[in-house]
């Protein structure tokens with residue numbers, strides 16, 4: 001079926017929870033995808049960083065194929081032979097003692113919230129039912145009822161109440177606001193080290209280190225949601241490393257599944273994740289054999305440091321190219337590594353219009369919040385591909 005028919009069918013048969021660009025993708029390899037009409041596009045969104053290693057990375061596909069031929073699902077009622085290696089390697093990558101695998105990013109966030117609350121009651125001594133978690137305005141941590149309870153985006157939140165209590169929202173980037181919000185019942189501060197959906201907002205220098213110090217001083221857990229920012233995207237394994245900060249808990253997802261299966265995880269030390277006892281938390285699919293086989297292959301790629309380095313080097317080139325457009329239709333550029341939020345002059349075009357024009361020229365990107373577009377090519381992208389995408393953006397502007 002060609003594009004118009006496929007779009008009409010999708011419109012007819014699905015709930016309208018997304019507003020996709022009118023592109024119907026049929027196959028893909030590396031940084032490139034092909035639509036049902038045979039038109040090729042450079043993928044500058046990478047599944048919101050779920051495709052950090054590109055589409056169908058040969059090593060990841062091989063790991064998935066090999067596992068598909070052996071064992072795919074056991075449930076956690078039994079142990080399987082892929083489980084320990086994945087958890088061990090990921091724990092080492094994070095420098096933590098324990099890992100708990102889940103599936104989607106939102107599940108990792110939910111797990112982090114539950115673990116922080118339990119830690120608060122059992123270790124910190126917070127009175128039952130009183131645990132508070134500090135979060136930032138303009139956050140994006142997923143779509144469950146608890147997570148949207150502390151969203152400040154009306155689209156994400158409105159008409160989905162009643163909301164889960166126990167969250168204090170402070171402005172992002174302001175550690176004094178966190179200091180003022182901490183009470184004896186605060187169990188955690190939950191932050192994105194770079195706010196992705198908000199437009200790739202990089203906090204002021206010293207912010208994350210300041211939050212780390214406040215958490216240490218007040219016996220509060222620092223939870224870093226690295227679901228979009230982590231696993232090489234910013235030029236380091238974790239975005240929080242840019243400030244030399246180690247959180248108490250990492251929340252990981254997206255790229256952990258290699259663009260093949262949903263894999264998320266929480267990583268923390270025994271004094272934190274160890275509060276969970278048998279029967280208290282779980283997921284039928286979390287840590288399944290296929291997920292673990294792919295996840296192990298992903299961690300092995302990251303262990304080489306090659307992708308982090310590519311992101312840092314090509315990211316410098318991307319930002320140089322984008323900064324050259326400031327004053328020529330671009331108002332500001334933010335980000336780190338191969339990740340950029342580009343504010344387009346709203347008098348010229350909306351972010352949606354830029355995304356549509358880019359798609360017409362064979363580059364896929366997505367707008368967020370009005371006139372901002374997000375660029376996040378696979379970390380496997382070539383320099384020539386980067387130049388091509390930058391040239392298309394320049395031509396549109």
Ligand SMILES: Cc1ncc(COP(=O)(O)O)c(C=O)c1O
Nearest residue numbers: 104105106140141142225227228
């Ligand atoms: C920082 C962050 N946390 C959590 C999530 C939720 O992940 P998922 O869509 O896999 O539930 C996202 C998704 O965009 C995210 O960017």
